[in-house]
Amino acid sequence: MIVDIETIDEFLTHRTSDVEEAVRQAAATEIMPRFRQLAAHEIDQKTGPHDLVTDADRKAEQYLTEALTALLPGSAVVGEEAVHADPATYDAIRGTAPVWIVDPVDGTRQFVHGDSGFCTLVALALDGVVHASWTFAPARDEFATAIRGRGAVLDGAPLRSGSPVTGRDLDIATSHPDYTTDEEKRALLGLRTEGVVPRPCGSAGLEYLAIARGELDATAFSWEAAWDHAAGLLLVEEAGGAHLTLAGEPFRITGGNALPFTAARDAATARRVVGLLAAGA
Template identity: 75%
Template sequence: MIEDNETIEEFLARHADDVEESVRKAAAQEIMPRWRRLTEHEVDRKSGPHDLVTDADRQAELYLTDALRALLPGSAVVGEEAVHDNPGIYGALREDAPVWIVDPVDGTRQFVHGDTGFCTLVALAHRGVVHASWTYAPARDQIATAVRGQGAFLDGERLDAGSPEPGRDLRVATSHPDFTTDEQKRALLGLNTEGVAPRSCGSAGLEYLDIARGACDATAFCWEAAWDHAAGLLLVEEAGGAHLTRAGVPFRITGDNVLPFTTARDEATARRVVDLLSAGA
């Protein structure tokens, strides 16, 4: 818990490892026992045929909600499944209490199909600023962490996003066409140009990890859900990258962003992608 007059930074110095342990336990107890063993009644659809949710999503979020609140009494939890049931919970991002932002299974489609490309995302934010993040890919036994001002790490090794290789096409992961409006599709068409190689994204959290480690150059995403972005945005920032909306300002987890937005290995690449998105729109 945060003790009297303790800052978020001091809390993290004492409890970052405890958060990681909670993330790992949630995956070990609620996610991995169901991976490649899901039955039909454990998979549902939310807003459409491609928007899947499983018992692993629901149970892992419940586990993390209890564990994280116990570590930080008085904190709020904005979890994907809880917000689906009660959209008003999302408003906690604009309030004064510290907020845990949780996506229990990011890449549910991949999880349902038995692929390894899914992860659990947790971020700690306060007054709209993300202070720490955890990205855990249990099927790949990888964990990436970041604390604001202290760098980004993958399995304990510091990450450096670097810059795209000169002369090579920019590798850009984009929102899947199933989840974009006609206007957003027009903006994304701006990426269909010489020197850019766009492709549909997989798990957003793992796309951010790929940017932070230099395996992808940028994203172009068309949705704002904080549970998909908060952990990865900090991870990329702490690895030296940048994020910008089409308004030319950093993405805000509290919302009201001009979309699509980009996250990239460096600021120059972010500005190039934003310019192409604006030209397409």
């Protein structure tokens, strides 16, 4: 089945709420019953002690894979856990079919530790462009949706990122040191300057939501995995924000970005953060 942009537009006009329901059901069925109830055998390490996976991640991704492809026949899924098992599946992002980009539990470390700071992320992309996104923080009962050109909402209320308060230090969430190269570490050191307050990030999806709702000024991230960024970047865009890579270009979910990159409450702040990163590099 060939799915083009007109088909995507029609789908988003009539089926957005069905996607939301699928996300909510995945959380209700596979994630929340395991929250603060995980046994040791349900938790594994992937690449190290900060990179965890649980039965909730795996089963929620399986649930969403089946539900989302049923909603949009002809679509593919790029999910964090499936890519970990078979890296070649990531190539679907660069293909011609519409692709669902799924992070079943973004903030698995927080989830494992019983902290509410995790979420489920789903984005729908075609030809490298994200057209819609769904961000659900089930332990906080917060649901944000963004549709390209139609705005962003949180629990039905419009989201507007606004601009940082003049004269106040910039609050910036940054990459964890374990996930940065030496060159990226040098760039991030550019944020350690007067007027900026950097801190380690938590769930990337919730950091993007914080920007979209005007509670965080910017991020500075140094990894490209689309499941962490696709949903949140559209949410920020549709709330009035912007994102730029170290090369001064918008972030591309298909990869090949100059890192680190930033998402910010407005375009001026994005340029300011990139300037600081470039100075550090």
